[in-house]
Amino acid sequence: MNISVENISHTYKGAERLSINELSLKIKSGTKHGIFGSNGAGKSTLIKIICNVISPTSGTVVFNKKDDSLNDVVEVKQSIGYVPQDFAFYEELTLLQNAKYFGTMFNLTDIEIQEQYDSLVSVFGLKNDQKKKISSFSGGMKRKVNLILGLLHKPEIIILDEPIVGIDVHSKNDILNYLNELHQMGKTIIYTSHQMNESQSFCENFTLLNDGKNIITGNLEEVLLHQNKRNLESILLDQ
Secondary structure (H helix, E strand, O other): OEEEEEEEEEOOOOOOOOOEEEEEEEEOOOOEEEEEOOOOOOHHHHHHHHOOOOOOOEEEEEEEEOOEEEOOHHHHHHHEEEEOOOOOOOOOOEHHHHHHHHHHHOOOOHHHHHHHHHHHHHHOOOHHHOOOEHHHOOHHHHHHHHHHHHHOOOOOEEEEEOOOOOOOHHHHHHHHHHHHHHHHOOOEEEEEOOOHHHHHHHOOEEEEEEOOEEEEEEEHHHHHHHHOOOOHHHHHHOO
């Protein structure tokens, strides 16, 4: 599913400046697309607009599937798996209780929830922790819970906002390896991170944001050539 962000702007209530400023962007189906920029560049706002969590002040986001535009908001939301930077679950519930709750929000049957849940819990190594409240989990385990809940409905588009921040190396590798497997299955992945080494090796295409504007979109070589830098980290250091 292709995504076209068309001349969007956004300002938060009471803010003195635009968080997104007349931004346009195309994300091709089946790609791993990194969105990066310094703090306040507009990354999280852009992601929330694409996910329909918030609406742009102006402009539109168009989803195209097999040459047809999706106009149904529910169908668009069903196609997206959003994994936010903040933990998005109920810590006083178990992992399975959270999965059942969020699964029903995507109209999954009990059988569908259980099958996908069993698969994801196995992938992320949380089988032995299913009966524990999530409040007892480590930071890396909670990141995995975020992913499990975001992937439960088998979305075509996976949108990840800082999915590996503050976690151990093993958890980081588990997450990135599984995301690569999903990409091989044709999933579209939109990825933001302050960890530029991981972003540079993981993503295929990149969009550099600054002050809510799209500075450059392209593959790694194109972005580095445009900015006259050797790596993504050096680009951020200059912002």
